[in-house]
Amino acid sequence: MQFSCKKMQTFAITAYLVICLSPIFVKFVQGNVDTGVMSKNKNRGKGSMWWGLAKAGEPNNISPTHPGVISLDKSVYGTLRRKQRRLSRENTGLLEAVARGVSLAISECQHQFRNQRWNCSIKNFSRGRNLFGKVVEKGCPETAFIYAITSAAVTHSIARACTEGTIESCYCQKHYSSPQQITDGKTKEVSTARRFEWGGCSDNVGFGIKVGREFVDTGERGKSLREKMNLHNNEAGRWHVQSLMRRECKCHGMSGSCTMRTCWMKLTNFRTVSDVLKERYDKPAHIAAHSLASSKPNKPHANRFPKGSTANSIPTKRENKRKHKYGFQLKPYNSEFKPPGDKDLVYYELSPAFCEKNPEFGIQGTYGRKCNGSSEGVDNCSILCCGRGFISQEVIVNERCNCRFHWCCDVQCDMCKVKKRIDTCV
Numbered sequence: 001m002q003f004s005c006k007k008m009q010t011f012a013i014t015a016y017l018v019i020c021l022s023p024i025f026v027k028f029v030q031g032n033v034d035t036g037v038m039s040k041n042k043n044r045g046k047g048s049m050w051w052g053l054a055k056a057g058e059p060n061n062i063s064p065t066h067p068g069v070i071s072l073d074k075s076v077y078g079t080l081r082r083k084q085r086r087l088s089r090e091n092t093g094l095l096e097a098v099a100r101g102v103s104l105a106i107s108e109c110q111h112q113f114r115n116q117r118w119n120c121s122i123k124n125f126s127r128g129r130n131l132f133g134k135v136v137e138k139g140c141p142e143t144a145f146i147y148a149i150t151s152a153a154v155t156h157s158i159a160r161a162c163t164e165g166t167i168e169s170c171y172c173q174k175h176y177s178s179p180q181q182i183t184d185g186k187t188k189e190v191s192t193a194r195r196f197e198w199g200g201c202s203d204n205v206g207f208g209i210k211v212g213r214e215f216v217d218t219g220e221r222g223k224s225l226r227e228k229m230n231l232h233n234n235e236a237g238r239w240h241v242q243s244l245m246r247r248e249c250k251c252h253g254m255s256g257s258c259t260m261r262t263c264w265m266k267l268t269n270f271r272t273v274s275d276v277l278k279e280r281y282d283k284p285a286h287i288a289a290h291s292l293a294s295s296k297p298n299k300p301h302a303n304r305f306p307k308g309s310t311a312n313s314i315p316t317k318r319e320n321k322r323k324h325k326y327g328f329q330l331k332p333y334n335s336e337f338k339p340p341g342d343k344d345l346v347y348y349e350l351s352p353a354f355c356e357k358n359p360e361f362g363i364q365g366t367y368g369r370k371c372n373g374s375s376e377g378v379d380n381c382s383i384l385c386c387g388r389g390f391i392s393q394e395v396i397v398n399e400r401c402n403c404r405f406h407w408c409c410d411v412q413c414d415m416c417k418v419k420k421r422i423d424t425c426v
């Protein structure tokens with residue numbers, strides 16, 4: 001059967017343009033915003049309210065009168081802390097970047113956990129705090145992952161936004177000044193192959209880390225073990241964004257001789273960051289719950305970022321306070337192990353079982369989950385269905401096939417009937 005998907009494709013591309021490519025303006029409903037920021041102790045450990053910004057990206061929030069304009073639900077804006085609102089006022093475009101960051105974090109989390117018993121499903125929330133459900137009330141590895149990936153995505157998104165010029169208060173980084181110039185024949189020999197200068201436009205990860213940290217860590221004072229866990233995992237997320245940056249260069253010189261190169265630092269694709277964070281989740285560091293972490297005032301957390309990553313030089317009073325907040329060393333659960341490192345995700349409570357329904361932690365169980373009866377991997381039915389077994393159905397589905405690309409910009413496909421087996425946990 002021949003079938004042209006041209007029309008459908010055009011529609012899809014248009015929708016994509018509107019949603020993804022046009023600068024997204026977030027319009028805030030000013031005034032009459034409830035200022036009661038929920039910062040009371042009883043809410044600590046129940047998640048971060050700003051996650052609710054993900055709601056800004058929902059298609060049903062696009063205002064029909066101004067295409068491309070997203071109205072942010074004022075109840076979400078109302079959940080932001082005073083400092084977060086100040087940051088957004090001072091940095092036009094920041095909130096859009098944060099909102100894009102949370103949405104990215106959610107889709108990456110669901111990608112990484114698509115075949116796991118816990119699949120990072122999102123609640124139909126009204127307030128951001130419960131976006132990931134009650135599982136964040138436990139200091140378990142899933143919670144560690146959620147904090148790390150949301151923090152990483154926000155830093156990534158802010159740094160990218162600087163380069164794209166959508167945050168008014170930052171630019172891309174010109175990076176370091178060039179190394180010394182070639183002056184005579186002697187140095188020329190050794191230096192031809194490797195010589196480069198910083199130039200072009202580096203992604204401003206320094207700004208992404210600094211402002212991301214201020215925004216994301218605002219609610220965490222670092223007093224309780226749970227707050228320390230959150231701070232550590234937030235910082236680990238940012239660390240991976242920074243350490244996975246790579247240098248890109250362009251050659252100069254006569255006829256491609258590449259005697260001189262111009263280089264800049266570029267953020268890696270966020271999928272790479274989420275892959276690495278998932279590896280860390282698979283081997284998380286168990287920290288001691290009984291003893292609160294000792295402080296380590298001489299080794300502020302922020303120092304571990306390579307030189308040039310943070311924009312500050314002389315610490316202000318506020319930064320001293322900040323260093324105090326981050327200056328701690330968590331203790332390993334098993335004293336024979338090394339203390340957790342900067343890149344590790346840390347947790348102190350075991351995960352709840354995700355097999356059965358458990359309303360206490362908002363767990364739906366794995367009933368009805370799709371699995372693969374012939375896979376030896378993580379989507380293996382016997383693992384995903386927790387040994388309850390599965391049912392196998394043969395279905396015929398229509399799929400696009402034999403797609404051809406026509407310049408420019410249509411895709412034409414045939415529709416093919418494909419027989420598929422669908423396995424579902426009982």
Ligand SMILES: *[C@@H]1O[C@H](CO)[C@@H](O)[C@H](O)[C@H]1NC(C)=O
Binds near residue numbers: 114119120365367369
């Ligand atoms: C996660 O699993 C539940 C069933 O346990 C399912 O209803 C939900 O759609 C899944 N979410 C995602 C994002 O795959």
Ligand SMILES: *[C@@H]1O[C@H](CO)[C@@H](O)[C@H](O)[C@H]1NC(C)=O
Binds near residue numbers: 124
């Ligand atoms: C989710 O919430 C919206 C309102 O915010 C409501 O219209 C919708 O029916 C809800 N969906 C579900 C599945 O509960």
Ligand SMILES: *[C@@H]1O[C@H](CO)[C@@H](O)[C@H](O)[C@H]1NC(C)=O
Binds near residue numbers: 372374375376421
């Ligand atoms: C199930 O796993 C097998 C073996 O890994 C693979 O060949 C097959 O495509 C998978 N099926 C689905 C529906 O993912």
Ligand SMILES: *[C@@H]1O[C@H](CO)[C@@H](O)[C@H](O)[C@H]1NC(C)=O
Binds near residue numbers: 374377
């Ligand atoms: C699924 O995993 C279990 C446990 O690891 C293993 O015993 C079983 O052979 C696997 N199933 C398939 C089809 O590979």
